[in-house]
Amino acid sequence: MPTTRVALATCSILPDLDPDDVPLIGALAERGVEAVAAVWDDAEVDWDSFDLVVVRSTWDYSSRPEEFIAWARSVPRLANDAELIAWNTDKYYLKTLGEMGIPIVRTLWLDPDRHLTSQAIHTRLPAHGDYVIKPTVSAGSRDTARYQENTAQARGEAILHARELLRSGRHVMVQPYLNQVDVAGETGLVFIAGEFSHAIRKNAMLSRGHRPTQGLYQEEVMRSVEASEAELALAQRALEAARTILGTAAESLLYARIDTLPGDDGEPILLELELTEPSMFLAKAPASLERFADAIAARAAR
Numbered sequence: 001m002p003t004t005r006v007a008l009a010t011c012s013i014l015p016d017l018d019p020d021d022v023p024l025i026g027a028l029a030e031r032g033v034e035a036v037a038a039v040w041d042d043a044e045v046d047w048d049s050f051d052l053v054v055v056r057s058t059w060d061y062s063s064r065p066e067e068f069i070a071w072a073r074s075v076p077r078l079a080n081d082a083e084l085i086a087w088n089t090d091k092y093y094l095k096t097l098g099e100m101g102i103p104i105v106r107t108l109w110l111d112p113d114r115h116l117t118s119q120a121i122h123t124r125l126p127a128h129g130d131y132v133i134k135p136t137v138s139a140g141s142r143d144t145a146r147y148q149e150n151t152a153q154a155r156g157e158a159i160l161h162a163r164e165l166l167r168s169g170r171h172v173m174v175q176p177y178l179n180q181v182d183v184a185g186e187t188g189l190v191f192i193a194g195e196f197s198h199a200i201r202k203n204a205m206l207s208r209g210h211r212p213t214q215g216l217y218q219e220e221v222m223r224s225v226e227a228s229e230a231e232l233a234l235a236q237r238a239l240e241a242a243r244t245i246l247g248t249a250a251e252s253l254l255y256a257r258i259d260t261l262p263g264d265d266g267e268p269i270l271l272e273l274e275l276t277e278p279s280m281f282l283a284k285a286p287a288s289l290e291r292f293a294d295a296i297a298a299r300a301a302r
């Protein structure tokens with residue numbers, strides 16, 4: 001029987017994968033699967049030659065999402081699949097989920113085609129409370145920043161930030177800064193093959209006066225945590241809504257991570273539904289490595 005071969009897709013800055021994904025290679029070898037790291041935009045890779053390609057640390061696509069989606073569509077056996085990725089790489093999907101009754105962060109969407117003036121942006125920024133400006137296509141907190149509510153300087157910087165993103169053709173989100181994240185942090189719920197696996201807690205990422213991050217991703221402080229009933233229920237609802245929209249079965253989602261922030265009343269709110277390239281934090285929950293390897297091996301053997 002020929003060996004089952006799997007590619008773990010990454011980016012050229014991390015050609016040997018994110019350290020958290022490296023143990024997958026050994027775990028898959030134990031299951032008779034030969035896994036290799038492969039850079040998604042490396043023209044030399046023959047994607048046809050793999051039984052399965054799993055998207056992992058492809059974090060440099062946010063400045064060229066069309067290219068990334070075209071690549072995804074060109075790979076014969078990709079997990080998660082290309083249509084899912086096309087839908088999920090642009091945070092406009094949150095708008096749809098919000099309309100379906102999922103609690104999302106209150107968001108103002110700025111369209112680059114409207115050619116908003118500084119004054120027009122100014123009138124759209126919240127008058128009270130800190131707020132966040134970020135592009136709809138982003139990963140790893142890139143180009144994301146928090147602004148203080150009532151200083152003229154912060155307002156000027158925020159307008160400049162929004163204008164720069166819009167000028168480069170990017171869609172922009174303006175959200176109130178959810179203060180509870182400073183105390184409680186963000187909870188990420190990881191699902192493998194449609195089933196809840198483990199949860200992690202991430203510290204707040206955006207301090208006041210912090211410049212928008214330009215690097216590949218911002219360093220994160222993370223620990224394992226037990227998800228609350230409310231967080232689990234929200235995650236299940238969000239996944240179910242995504243499946244309804246995309247017409248996919250539960251187990252056909254090889255991986256998913258649902259990130260939630262506490263609202264002012266402490267109830268969880270959906271920040272992000274990551275079906276494209278979530279860090280899984282396998283090292284934080286050891287059994288999850290085995291679970292993920294099992295799921296990949298099963299999918300590759302189909």
Ligand SMILES: Nc1ncnc2c1ncn2[C@@H]1O[C@H](COP(=O)(O)OP(=O)(O)O)[C@@H](O)[C@H]1O
Nearest residue numbers: 132138139140141142175176177178181204205
């Ligand atoms: N509305 C918000 N309130 C508080 N923190 C936020 C908000 N939006 C983003 N953040 C912070 O910024 C980080 C990155 O934002 P996120 O929406 O998850 O985008 P990315 O796709 O870059 O991960 C989050 O992990 C969180 O710490």
Ligand SMILES: [Mg+2]
Nearest residue numbers: 140141259272
């Ligand atoms: Mg995030």
